[in-house]
Amino acid sequence: MKLSVDPIGCRAHGLCADLLPERIRLDEWGYPVLASGPVPPGLVADARRAAAACPVLALRMRKS
């Protein structure tokens, strides 16, 4: 599984970085920078939760 951000949808709410700091940090303007590569199996459940928590559904989980 892979995380992606819809750059047009994202509103820099930053919630995702709080919920999944292992894979997401925020740039200086508050927009998420994702770690590259697939989400390790141990973090998939957390990643799903982070995606579901994004208020504008800009963060998505996809099959890699």
Added chain:
Amino acid sequence: MSTLTTLLPPHRLDLAGHRRHHGVVPWVAYHDDDGRDRLIDAARAADLRGRGGGGFPTAVKLRAARARRSIVVANGCEGDPLSRKDAALLALSPHLVLDGLQLAAHAIGATEAVLCVHAGSPVLGSVAAALAEREDRVPVRVAEIPRRYVASEESALVHYLTSGDARPLGKQPRPAERGVRGRPTLVDNVDTLAQLALVVLLGPNHYRAARTDLVTVTGAVRAPGVVPVRAGASLSEVLAAAGGETEPVQAVLIGGYGGTWTADLRGTLSGIAAVYALPASACGLDYTAKVLAFLAAESARQCGPCMFGLPAIAADFAELVHGGNATDRLARRIPLLTGRGACAHPDGAARLAASALRTFEADVCAHLAGGRCRVPAGVA
């Protein structure tokens, strides 16, 4: 007959002139469904690639967009201020573009064709006159696109033609799947379409042997303008084709505002639309700072890294020019722009900025050390 002279004639060709010069598209050879395959095979045999900057194989793109009631869009907008090759083609050889547009429409089974140019473009007259002379199987509509840099990006064109909003849509879905009004859509640069017409008119083998690219050459050259250049020519050959240097050239910007600086004139070019030659008497950092400010102003302001990142690196470059030390900030910020927008606009700005720091490294040091430019004030 050499392609060097056929692609861009010295005077505008009307339909009769075009036919005398290039001949008539042999439609019977491509008539039925097999004919469509033959057409796409010809594009592949000619190794035709997109001339809008991407360099993607045209045959693959044509095949992907083959569908019932698809739409073909000819992109003649040319948002980059350093490029004028598409305008030159539409002004001098409009029928070559329109032949290519009809061939592409036929290849994918399109029932609609749209030719996009910027609103108020000087080529509108040439295009209208050419269309009035033709009786095409697929009707061609001319669309005037707002004069913005990113409006001519592929998904922005599709978005505009569907909804009147000229901002990019993002990478998914691809236009070949869901394009204008949800229909499968092929978007090709007008130069690519003209080249497709040449593939058919000359035959793939002859075309390959004689292949030329149209390159807009500006800056410190004697005869700036659009010149035909053999594919794979070196940068020095390209500058020579534009009359040669007016004064020593310290670096060349290849690929327009979102392109790459290089000081190595032995490097070769393929599929590059524009080249700018920076004279030794100008400051590359200053030039880059101005281009970055332009690119920042042209952001469609939809994606954070583009909306905030571009003005930030433009300001960093302005600071560099004035002797401030913005190098650490740039080293941190430039990598943050790539691949994080819905279109490639921030990627182009990042490429430009990174290559400027590399190519003008000595100038960066001079600015930092002396707080001012190596180049005497007022020359740049």
